[in-house]
Amino acid sequence: MSVAAEKKLTFTPSAPKARLSASLEDYLEAIYCLSRKHGVARASQIADRVKVG
Numbered sequence: 191m192s193v194a195a196e197k198k199l200t201f202t203p204s205a206p207k208a209r210l211s212a213s214l215e216d217y218l219e220a221i222y223c224l225s226r227k228h229g230v231a232r233a234s235q236i237a238d239r240v241k242v243g
Contacts, residue, residue: 216240 210218220239224231237243 213240 217236217240220236221231224235224239228235
């Protein structure tokens with residue numbers, strides 16, 4: 191990737207703040223914790239963490 195193609199991504203909320211459901215919060219927390227611990231968050235690890243099937 192060229193230097194010109196590398197751009198810093200920023201987030202600008204354009205919609206009113208919405209409340210996250212408890213299950214979505216759990217899912218996002220699992221991804222965060224797994225990626226901090228292992229460097230990645232694999233689907234199977236996320237499913238185990240949030241107790242899916």
